[in-house]
Amino acid sequence: MEKEVNPHFEDFLFDWNQKFQFLVGGYGSSKSYHVALKIILKLFEEKRTALVVREVYDTHRESTHSLFEEIIEDLGLSHKVKCPTSPLQVRFPNGSKIIFKGMDKPVKLKSINNISLIWLEECSEIKYAGFKELLGRLRHPTLKLYMILSTNPVSEDNWTFKHFFKDNRNKRTVLDDEELYKKRTIVVGNTYYHHSLADDNLFLPESYIDQLEEMKEYDPDLYRVARKGRFGINGIRVLPQFIVKPHDEVMKEVTRMRPSMKKVGMDFGFEDSYNAVIRMAIDHDKKYLYIYWEYYKNKMTDDKTAEELAEFKKTRELIKADSAEPKTIQFFKQNRFNMEGATKFQGSRLQNTKKVKRFKKIICSDNCPNTIYELKDLTYKKDKLGEIIQDEFNIDAHTFSAVWYGLDDYEVADLKGGGMASGASAW
Template identity: 70%
Template sequence: MVAIQKEVNPHFEDFLFDWNQKFQFLVGGYGSSKSYHAAFKLILKLLEEKRTALVVREVYDTHRDSTFSLLTEIIEDLGLSHRIRSVSSPMQIRFPNGSKIIFKGMDKTAKLKSINNISIIWIEECSEVKYAGFKELLGRLRHPTLDLHMILSTNPVSESNWTFKYFFKDVRNKLLVLDDRELYKRRTIVVGNTYYHHSTADDNLFLPESYVEQLDELQAFDPDLYRIARQGQFGINGVRVFPQFKVKPHAEVMAEIPKIRRPLRRTGMDFGFQTSYNALVRMVVDREKQILYIFEEYYKNRQTDDVTVEDLKHLKRENIKGDPAEPKTIAYFNKSGFRMEGADKFAGSRLQYTKKVKRFKQIICSDACHNTIYELEDLTFKVNKNDEVVEDDFSIDPHTLSAIWYGLDDYEVADLKGDSVYSSARGY
């Protein structure tokens, strides 16, 4: 075993030698040195034991200027380049004891099938890898005798990313592994077979002050990026579609609705089967205060219309606006005794319907509507390649929003100038 002396950041000392868990999840802000210490940890382990390690990024070509370059730089800095050989084509690092590091990209998954006896995988920028890719890599992590380990390193992204749902909490499926706020407070935590490590630029003693000052300046003009880059915390990543969306206890919502003067009741439904959903949303509009109340939802898929009709039979007396793209489904509901008609769908309707919902001063949702909350509370706009907001496309496909669109089909919300515009449609 080669004696190695190397100054490292104190916050990472325990991490470097802790191999007690299968998963090691590193999340941190820009310049926190998490990637450096993940690479150093890997080198130390492969010098000590004969292993084959796999280093993965979403795109193979990005290795050359990131993980491969970083590992090679550390090896040279340790004075071991005469013993540990870096091969550039194909990228590989070979150790004197027979250990080796190979590099793959998830954009070329076919090449993963030929890999055997992988006992350590490092996924750099794991939030960029798809969940299906993560599961594929779990299947490649196998060895007949050695302990298995997976290191995952990333900057924090949106809470809708699979890494947050898998390692912290999945609101939709009501799964809680670890409250991320607890990690930010304690910095390192072990939960089950996962070692969690949080870091920021403050943990990197080798950073120039000018770099940290540059990160601090983000707070004034880009709070979202400041949260990610400086604080190293998950959260909403992008422009929220409905910043006025609020969640209240169901009993409180149901107590407020009867107090509304001239309430307008609306119900909308989006249809789906395999990957999409049958999403129904019941709403009440306070026209004077411009508040939209959401008090009931239905959200299921992979079931035939006869089952859905049975589930919703308590709504047979209600006027329901459905997705006009499914006339056969609407006809079936009507044949089953429902009062359902197709909403108006036209070119540009997604944008117009979204703008309509955004004009409500408040959107108050019952805490019983779990899927509506999941889809709308932190819903953000997509951005194009020029980093411009696309106003009719979103970070996810929100089926409950489609149901709201259809339910409000014949209603107009007062615009920002205060001019109230109501249609002459039925129900007023």
């Protein structure tokens, strides 16, 4: 039996040295096709039960199941390998079989046993909890275990990037994705990485690649994903002027600022949200905002937080806090903190966002990892029509709220009019 394949996938088809195999690439690169072919070859070689998973079960019929069926017919094996649709399966003459499940029906995962090979197709659509649940389902008394994950790249805040590449918040790096784009295939520990592009698929018409190239003009985000096959920031950044500098450099600038240009803001949180305190300094002439100190913790009672922020009682710095928590503010005031509630009104989220955007530069100390994580790549949410929502973001950025509150009694010059920006500015 002979089968023509794309050269970039030849080694991948027969490499079973690592437990995890992570394939990422652009549109039309043929990664899904070669994953399916690889599984077919393996299941002919060894009697196994393979599990193919997508987030939504009903999408299997027209995607993964039909792909297996297509390859089996192309190999001339449809008289030996059966592809029933009720239930969706692929059955081999040696007793091997492929079953299909969706994470939208997790109860049905509990009934499966002796799974030695799992393929997560479009794994970025599956939740991280689902990935960990599937790891627990990957078990067999004798056979070596494998998990194959394939996806188009998405945002760097997706779990696939954090788990297999970099998690900036937790300062964990497994592999620099730029190294993968350069080397194309690489092994790190027990994970085999594979990167592919439409150019690697020799069976694609040139017109398809031309269509991908056209995306560069009208949708740069999609071009990065579809044509270049790269992770990155999906959407429009809220603070494109945000930069990070070494702490010593930032403090050189901060120490020369007038006391009246130093601000502190605090956002309250407990279970899923965070207590975030930010110290800032403003260069009023240059319209630069410096962020040089942060406090960021959750699951802290008010008395414990007050203990950890005790230095503010000595410095008597004014803390502008979330006025939606008057009881908490009162507690801190009773414990000798100089704290006030920031002004809130209908539309204040939007006006506060516009205020921060008016700074020409926002310079953050590298000693503030949570601020960097939340603000550096903060993007706008979009509505159903794809239009940005100017006061909603991809994450709940507690440090951004703290910045809003800290700047409560300061207005940035409106560059359009040259005067002081008011709450009704049309930015």
